[in-house]
Amino acid sequence: MTARGFLRHETILALLVLVALFVLDRQSDRFLTVDNLFNQGRLMTEVGLIAIVMTFVIVTGGIDLSVGSILGMTAILIGVFWKNMGLPLPAAIGMGLVVGAFAGFVNGVIITRFKVPPLIATLGTLALYRGIAEGVSEARSVRGYPEWFFVLGQGELWGAPTQLWIFAAVAIVAAVVLAYTTFGRTTYAVGSNEVAARFSGLGVDGAKIAIYSASGLAAAIAAAIFVSRVSTTRSDMGTGIELDAITAVVLGGTSIFGGRGTIIGTLLGLVLIQSLKNGLSLAGVKSDGTVVLIGAVLILTILISNLVHRDATR
């Protein structure tokens, strides 16, 4: 392995994760147990699904702030489709996924067709989608889902939490697509130099619309899992989840200016944040202290990475 390869952001991050796991393991004998790790995976899945697609979004130089609101809106609509409109639950979930992907598609269209910067466009839809969620729900929650539905969020499949399998599948597909396909290379090209990408004949707008739609779809899948995990539907679900996802992506080494980033990095970022949250709590640190520490780790990691990559272009 060359020196440069060794100093990749992902390598530094992986070392940090190992250090964190080691230190946290010293603090509590309940941290590194199979039960706890599976449980943490369960708690991480929703943010993880969103963060994986968010990696694509940020690699193109964009951002999607509306994912938390899409999660809330989809969750409410799944409940309304099922309870108020009397659809069978699988159909209601299917329609929820369609609505989620469509909400992402709308983001994509606003960004590409009307040339609105992604930050502004999704800030607008963040308010819009949350407003729809609150309007439709009228501050009431939908509950009383059938028992079989809880398998998705609370149950196990082949010895592991059900949603971890979905998460693993999405992560593997996303990693392959980003690293080894034409679409992945187009994503990097758009983020590195959009004008050059256009003149090279790449379908820039198409790629962006696809990515934002996928982001909406990921939020919708997360919504279904979330509803199943907590067994109820509320319009304030997913509030602030976009920031957790962006934190994981940026911590994972994806450049906020686009053109750089990997799924592995995002996964490491997710694992680091989740282990800190859980491990610190088990070590007796209260939630407010944990929040401060995660912020500090984020800044520190980016600083180290930037120092090491001082010579490289950012």
Next chain:
Amino acid sequence: MLRPSLAAMAVLCLSTGLATAQSAWTGGDDLPTNPLACDGTPATPVSVDYDGGEPTNPPDRAGKAITVVDVPKLIGDGYFDATSKGIAEATAELGNMTATTDGPVEANIDDQITVIDNYITKGVDGILFAANDSVAIAPVLKKALEAGINVVGYDANAEPDARQWFVNQAEFNGVAKSLVDALAAEIGGEGAFAIVTSTFTTPNQARWISEMAAYASACHPNLTWLETVEAQEDNILSFNQANTLINKYGDELKGILGMTSIATPAAADAVTQAGQCGGIAVVGLATPNAMKPYVESDCVKSVVLWNPVDLGYAAAQVLRATADGTLKPGDTSVQAGKLGELQVINGSEILLGAPFVFTKDNIADFDF
């Protein structure tokens, strides 16, 4: 394909609502009421079978030192600072129980679930909680019960089978009685008043209004209800609505009842600015901090709520009694230290007592 789904969404947005139930007073709900006796004789409790949960194979904790975590809706909030103060008072008094308060920094269902989950993994003897959502919190609390942990709620309930006991700070009919009694005392038992609420469909407010209507018609027949106005829990709208009431009814209006922590201070502000202090009584549900200026200037005489310090104290006492086995399913009361004997109601709830009335004499002692 895309257009129909947009249209469907629009129809959904429009078709909901519009079905507001009518009761004696606008803004109430249709549910049956259960007014208390005028002289405050406690109602004979209807015996309901215990409907709470049970921990699975808990170790024998009777008299032993136990560690407890208190997970309020959020931390860093004056109200829940007061409940944890009450919990600390109880643990200091008991001596064989340590409690830490930890919770989400925002009132977020997911963060709260995660906090509780981590404490189950860490291993505690008891969990005290105030739920951000009664159903969403249920799976993680059931997990705690399965791990043999004693679970007691306060302030905001969970599904009954997800916890053992819930300390209920005030029943709807109790709050209604306190509000109407305070109003009647201030305006001399006779006169007209109006209500400022959040919206006609807000569940708690609608319940209180219905209970007030039932209690007033039985115990204060000379009070005349004029109207109920909606103010959406919005400061400016609440002020404007109260102002409109003052101008609309003039001398006829003797009192305003505020149903939320936003509406009550806004109504007091409107009365102050209209120079009607003493002429129009303002009574309502509100937190003491919001009302201090008006209570200290004598414009408002009574603010009705419950005492959160006592609430936390009672919750800790109930948890200790549950761990000791002195409070068992089927019991009708529990000894709660300095609060004395508290009643068991609705199967597995413990009633804190009559609501607390903040007045000029005691309001400075509270900071939330």
